[in-house]
């Protein structure tokens with residue numbers, strides 16, 4: 146079996162590791178990626194030390210269900226150096242986490258070679274995949290015009306770079322893609338008034354890193370919703386026993402399908418284990434949607450040690466059970482959830498307390514402000530103007546911190562996706578993303594069609610990689 150993996154980011158690492166652990170057969174693996182920073186993908190390449198991982202170690206393990214895998218790699222000394230006192234856990238720069246991914250990938254490839262697999266990395270972008278040999282094989286074409294045969298293809302191409310919602314590409318002073326911040330922020334004059342588009346985790350990275358570089362100008366987070374991510378709570382090592390994939394599957398069998406009410410029932414049972422009230426929990430959650438963001442930030446930062454498990458369970462299961470449960474829900478229930486998209490994203494992908502504290506300091510000093518209801522950002526003489534519900538805002542620099550939604554086709558991947566659609570190897574899902582139409586094709590990560598609206602995290606791509614390995618050998622050639 147010749148497996149081709151397109152893309153060498155976290156999803157590919159999870160897949161290779163699962164393959165190495167599984168003991169699956171023997172054959173050949175070729176990984177394609179033009180990036181100079183193999184195995185790190187978009188988030189985990191070299192960058193400023195202020196660009197931190199957004200989650201505690203148990204959640205950053207690329208080996209599916211092995212919650213200690215990353216923590217063991219990090220080891221006690223590095224863990225102590227990077228310990229975040231508020232979280233009570235180590236939080237490392239994302240570049241260091243990238244070294245973990247690279248080490249894990251290299252170890253997986255070495256283990257596979259020991260078992261007789263041949264492995265190869267091709268530093269080139271794949272621009273097309275098509276059937277060959279009368280449909281018996283698949284052929285990948287790289288941008289240098291070479292063809293590469295394969296029996297199975299795993300697409301691990303990630304989510305791509307931010308979209309340019311305001312058409313500012315090429316305007317001096319506009320940063321279209323902030324990563325690596327070591328490069329993009331290096332061009333921002335210290336006294337410049339900076340407007341950051343977005344108020345999610347990337348916007349937090351930008352504001353915190355500007356401050357860490359000693360930025361003196363005003364920083365404004367400009368967004369439609371004005372919703373900041375929630376703040377991580379200190380991990381308690383609690384593992385859900387009711388809101389699990391197994392219980393979702395059982396509930397589905399019992400009721401002949403899954404509804405949002407079934408999921409709520411599982412969450413209610415989970416909370417009952419620790420004596421927490423479901424109605425109180427949901428009321429508090431929904432109230433966050435209308436609470437003044439800085440007030441909420443301050444309040445959440447003060448209770449990172451709150452022993453209640455509700456938010457922790459929801460945060461974790463949104464990534465682990467969520468992608469599976471989402472596909473089983475009827476469309477009206479999905480629509481109900483979509484209406485809470487900003488709140489759900491804010492809960493599912495919280496900011497680490499050290500960043501929350503830095504943000505709060507910036508807000509309290511008056512250097513950082515937030516503008517909700519932005520509708521238009523225009524280049525004007527000598528800078529930019531932000532127009533929205535309130536007063537217009539002037540800025541010298543605009544940093545785009547809005548990531549593409551999951552299931553969006555990355556721009557750089559369009560020729561490849563077009564070739565898959567043209568050859569009938571895949572179709573586009575009605576609500577976005579790609580669905581394989583041939584059992585030899587697999588999509589791992591955010592591009593997988595019909596998935597939820599929450600961007601996948603490390604546990605999500607690790608789970609998807611492990612699932613893919615289970616079905617890889619079963620595919621029939623067609």
Ligand SMILES: Cc1cc2nc3c(=O)[nH]c(=O)nc-3n(C[C@H](O)[C@H](O)[C@H](O)COP(=O)(O)OP(=O)(O)OC[C@H]3O[C@@H](n4cnc5c(N)ncnc54)[C@H](O)[C@@H]3O)c2cc1C
Pocket residue numbers: 151152153154155156157177178179180185186187188197198199200204205269270271272301302303304305324347548557558561589590591600601602603604606
């Ligand atoms: C800025 C940022 C920070 C994040 N931080 C965290 C965090 O702290 N914790 C967490 O759990 N999750 C985090 N996430 C979410 C998640 O971990 C990442 O999205 C994860 O890296 C996804 O991995 P991936 O392999 O699917 O995609 P990517 O990491 O984007 O990798 C895709 C790779 O595919 C390659 N590629 C694309 N097209 C082609 C092609 N045609 N041919 C060959 N190669 C191609 C690219 O060069 C790239 O290397 C973060 C996401 C972002 C964007």
